[in-house]
Amino acid sequence: MDSKILLQKKLGFTDFKPGQREIVEDVGKKRDVVALLPTGGGKSLCYQLSGYLLEGPVLIVSPLLSLMEDQVQQMKSMGEKSVIAINSFLSFQEKEKLLHADFSRYKFIFISPEMLQVKRWLSKLQALPIGLFVVDEAHCVSQWGHDFRTDYLKLGDVRDKLGKPPCLALTATATDSVLLDIKKYLHLERAFEHIYSIDRPNIAYKVEHIGSNREKRERLHDLVKLFRGPGIIYFSSRTKAEQICQYLEEQGVERIAFYHAGLPQEQRILIQQQFLLGQLDVICCTSAFGMGINKSDVRYVIHYHQPTQLESYVQEIGRAGRDGGKSIAVLLKSDEDIMLPQLIIDQELPDHIFVSTVLTEMVSRWNEVKSLTDEMLTDLELRFPASETHWRYLAYQLSTFTAKNGPLSVMNLELCVSFLQKQIQARTSAKQEKLRFFHNWTLEADCRRRGILAYFGEVPGSPIRNCCDYCGIVMEEYSIHEEKRKSITGDAPSWKQLLAKLLVQED
DNA sequence: CGACCTGCAGGTAGCTGCAGGTCGGTGCGCTACT
Numbered sequence: 071m072d073s074k075i076l077l078q079k080k081l082g083f084t085d086f087k088p089g090q091r092e093i094v095e096d097v098g099k100k101r102d103v104v105a106l107l108p109t110g111g112g113k114s115l116c117y118q119l120s121g122y123l124l125e126g127p128v129l130i131v132s133p134l135l136s137l138m139e140d141q142v143q144q145m146k147s148m149g150e151k152s153v154i155a156i157n158s159f160l161s162f163q164e165k166e167k168l169l170h171a172d173f174s175r176y177k178f179i180f181i182s183p184e185m186l187q188v189k190r191w192l193s194k195l196q197a198l199p200i201g202l203f204v205v206d207e208a209h210c211v212s213q214w215g216h217d218f219r220t221d222y223l224k225l226g227d228v229r230d231k232l233g234k235p236p237c238l239a240l241t242a243t244a245t246d247s248v249l250l251d252i253k254k255y256l257h258l259e260r261a262f263e264h265i266y267s268i269d270r271p272n273i274a275y276k277v278e279h280i281g282s283n284r285e286k287r288e289r290l291h292d293l294v295k296l297f298r299g300p301g302i303i304y305f306s307s308r309t310k311a312e313q314i315c316q317y318l319e320e321q322g323v324e325r326i327a328f329y330h331a332g333l334p335q336e337q338r339i340l341i342q343q344q345f346l347l348g349q350l351d352v353i354c355c356t357s358a359f360g361m362g363i364n365k366s367d368v369r370y371v372i373h374y375h376q377p378t379q380l381e382s383y384v385q386e387i388g389r390a391g392r393d394g395g396k397s398i399a400v401l402l403k404s405d406e407d408i409m410l411p412q413l414i415i416d417q418e419l420p421d422h423i424f425v426s427t428v429l430t431e432m433v434s435r436w437n438e439v440k441s442l443t444d445e446m447l448t449d450l451e452l453r454f455p456a457s458e459t460h461w462r463y464l465a466y467q468l469s470t471f472t473a474k475n476g477p478l479s480v481m482n483l484e485l486c487v488s489f490l491q492k493q494i495q496a497r498t499s500a501k502q503e504k505l506r507f508f509h510n511w512t513l514e515a516d517c518r519r520r521g522i523l524a525y526f527g528e529v530p531g532s533p534i535r536n537c538c539d540y541c542g543i544v545m546e547e548y549s550i551h552e553e554k555r556k557s558i559t560g561d562a563p564s565w566k567q568l569l570a571k572l573l574v575q576e577d
Numbered sequence: 578c579g580a581c582c583t584g585c586a587g588g589t590a591g592c593t594g595c596a597g598g599t600c601g602g603t604g605c606g607c608t609a610c611t
Contacts, residue, residue: 358603407601413579
């Protein structure tokens with residue numbers, strides 16, 4: 071069936087967004103595809119429609135449970151009943167039942183990379199003629215795979231074990247090196263690329279250099295009062311997100327809440343829902359908030375702290391203006407908290423002393439070690455306290471090492487320690503480089519948009535109005551008062567606007 | 578590493594100054610507990 075007729079019949083859309091048709095048609099020809107579509111570009115439609123064009127079930131690897139549940143709900147409400155998500159939301163009984171059920175009745179199967187490492191589920195899936203292997207938010211392979219969620223790096227092996235079905239990798243932010251990682255770790259030797267510009271012309275970029283943290287707090291308050299909402303404020307610290315939220319509340323800001331991964335699940339869902347439904351205007355949050363938030367009318371994103379890399383920044387500000395409406399992103403930068411991103415990078419991976427002590431201990435205890443088993447881990451964890459992430463990283467790197475050099479023993483202990491040290495060093499310095507680039511971007515006396523686009527290997531198109539603080543932004547246009555004024559006087563520009571246009575100045 | 582908080586001494590009312598401690602992001606699945 072023609073993809074356009076299918077689009078109308080199955081999903082009720084009359085037209086494709088840019089790129090969607092090309093992607094769907096390539097996937098329909100059983101090609102491997104890497105697709106980079108800007109946020110709000112309609113990525114889920116790509117795999118849904120491709121799924122209907124291909125025989126066999128579609129396996130969708132998704133990074134977040136909430137994202138999976140959302141997609142399942144959405145598809146079910148569209149009338150697609152043969153959808154299931156395999157994750158920890160299922161009860162023990164449900165999982166048992168499912169393991170013995172006939173899977174062929176499911177057309178769309180959502181799963182996490184972690185679940186794909188569980189043998190029972192993998193062999194269940196291996197029995198199916200998977201028609202398409204989808205990796206949603208594929209930048210996670212590169213962004214999380216190397217340390218935080220190493221199961222992302224094993225997806226290529228999983229795909230091989232499933233008979234190497236065609237693969238569709240979807241993302242909204244990918245530099246060349248991220249694209250390389252995606253292709254490497256998903257085993258995409260000859261992928262067709264559909265790369266669309268990450269530029270979001272309706273978002274103005276602004277960096278403000280602030281002297282001290284007290285000033286920053288006050289400036290934030292001014293901006294929140296000034297801007298038309300809803301808006302998101304990003305922090306790199308949970309306590310700061312809470313404190314500043316409280317401060318803003320005390321200053322009279324209403325319909326505001328904080329959000330971070332330390333909150334109980336129910337509360338997180340509640341706040342997300344309230345924000346989506348328009349019951350909250352401002353969210354003070356960490357990077358936990360955002361992925362999978364389908365709110366189209368976010369008008370501003372303010373960063374109280376800068377992330378560690380420009381990729382994350384672009385992702386986070388990309389949550390503004392998905393409806394195409396005028397939006398603004400402001401980064402508040404003070405020299406006082408320059409250490410924070412540096413520290414986050416340093417803590418991400420285990421240090422050299424930890425690695426060498428633990429590996430030495432392992433050899434002396436078990437002589438020959440093929441991999442870090444759960445029993446060993448419970449034993450070691452007690453005496454060598456470290457985060458779960460550090461242990462998983464160690465386990466992953468150890469398995470990489472032993473696959474090449476045989477089991478860990480006295481013979482190759484030194485080699486293994488230096489192997490790990492090199493891995494850690496390479497990863498850390500790559501991250502430091504990214505941080506340095508981001509830092510320089512904030513200091514640059516040049517168009518912000520050009521800088522971002524250059525980082526992603528793009529060149530800017532024709533100049534746009536309200537581009538960035540370098541090219542000029544009429545701040546008034548983002549103000550809540552502007553909206554009120556418009557509704558009274560119509561669209562005629564004010565003398566201030568006219569003057570501002572003539573002078574092209576900011577503030 | 579450094580901002581920020583807490584506790585304490587000094588000496589009698591609310592403050593200063595200093596030492597010492599704490600904190601600094603992202604998620605999955607699982608198990609044991611309520």
